[in-house]
Amino acid sequence: MAVMTIRDLDDEVRDKLRIRAAHNKRSMEAEVRAILTAAVESPVERTFVDLLMELREAGRDSNFEVPSSMRQERARDPFA
Numbered sequence: 001m002a003v004m005t006i007r008d009l010d011d012e013v014r015d016k017l018r019i020r021a022a023h024n025k026r027s028m029e030a031e032v033r034a035i036l037t038a039a040v041e042s043p044v045e046r047t048f049v050d051l052l053m054e055l056r057e058a059g060r061d062s063n064f065e066v067p068s069s070m071r072q073e074r075a076r077d078p079f080a
Contacts, residue, residue, distance in 0.1 A: 014028075021031035046054075 017028055017031060021028045024031060024034070026034065
């Protein structure tokens with residue numbers, strides 16, 4: 001098992017962690033383990049804006065080339 005040291009933790013954060021641990025009937029160390037485990041095991045939630053930004057970035061793929069037939073068709077119909 002790994003050992004981790006957290007430096008420069010605000011006293012207020014430590015106090016809130018102590019209260020949270022007591023509420024969950026755990027030691028502070030066990031509470032931190034539970035928080036870290038939940039953080040890395042939960043799926044990443046993406047917002048709608050995140051998805052839109054990913055689509056925007058996907059459109060910048062340098063390996064993607066629009067076929068000339070599609071370019072010509074688009075030139076005739078700007079709403080295509």
